[in-house]
Amino acid sequence: MPALEQGLVQVYTGEGKGKTTAALGLILRATGWQLRSYLVQFMKHQPTGEIAALRLLAPYVTFEQFGRPGFVLPGKATPEDISLAHQGLQRAREVLVGGEYDLVVLDEVNTAVSLGLLTEQEVLDVIAARPRHVELVLTGRGASAGILRAADLVTRMLDEKHPLQQGIGARRGIEY
Secondary structure: OOOOOOOOEEEEEOOOOOHHHHHHHHHHHHHHOOOOEEEEEEOOOOOOHHHHHHHHOOOOEEEEEEOOOOOOOOOOOOHHHHHHHHHHHHHHHHHHHHOOOOEEEEEOHHHHHHOOOOOHHHHHHHHHOOOOOOEEEEEOOOOOHHHHHHOOEEEEOOOOOOHHHHOOOOOOOOOO
């Protein structure tokens, strides 16, 4: 019997900070109830505090990164970026329908769509493949209209004030 009777589709989007952090908080909460979570990170392949912490949550949490070091800039995606995004989406689909996980997080998938690494339809197809008992979370800036319509919950993060505006860069343990 599945741990969740009813899974939903959640989207965390917007220009503000905290989308990945919110998804990780949900993973933490699920782990507290011994639910199994799977995190697929798009366009990321660098060590971060959250990745180090997730290793400590095994066997309840599994993650994979599909990206290269550095950032994908608008209009500057490489064939490797596109290939890695497609590999990540394929892996996400396998995990989602495989039945082993209660919560699946597609971190930065909305950004991957907005940058043209994936199409909206490809992501909608993965959403449609979701078993009823699996919670699915999609994060990233620029969630498309179709993805927003497919979601049961949408949270928009809004920057009202940000340390970058004061010249304070990303800090280890806080922003990464």
